[in-house]
Amino acid sequence: LAEALKINTSVTTINLWHNNIGDEGACYLAGALRVNVSVTTINVVMNNIGTEGACCLAEALRVNSSVTTISVWNNSIGDEGA
Numbered sequence: 757l758a759e760a761l762k763i764n765t766s767v768t769t770i771n772l773w774h775n776n777i778g779d780e781g782a783c784y785l786a787g788a789l790r791v792n793v794s795v796t797t798i799n800v801v802m803n804n805i806g807t808e809g810a811c812c813l814a815e816a817l818r819v820n821s822s823v824t825t826i827s828v829w830n831n832s833i834g835d836e837g838a
Contacts, residue, residue, distance in 0.1 A: 761788035761795065768794055774802040782809030786816035789823065798826045805831040 761767065770785075777785070782805045789795065800813075810833040817823055 758784040758788040761785075761792050764792070765794050769797045769799075770795055771799045772803060773799050777803045777805065777809075779806050779809035779812070781805075783812035786812035789813070789816040789820045792820070793822050795820075796822055796824050798823060800831070801827050802830045805833060807832075807834050807836045809833075811836075 761770070772781075772785075775781075777800065781803070782800065785798075785800070786809075789798075805813075805828065810828070810831070813826070813828075817826070
């Protein structure tokens with residue numbers, strides 16, 4: 757999915773609700789978000805994402821100007837990842 761998002765220009769919403777992608781999956785997704793310009797909405801609710809994954813996503817969102825909404829509730833993100 758992450759590799760496809762790097763070149764896809766038509767997908768605007770990613771809904772990965774309850775897929776247990778964890779930190780590793782979140783970091784792969786973050787890599788795609790660094791270059792994707794079409795995604796505006798991301799749902800990664802209930803995915804066992806911790807501090808590492810949250811930090812990866814945060815860094816990607818610093819350079820991504822298209823994402824306007826991201827839902828991350830019910831993960832394992834601690835104070836450091838918040």
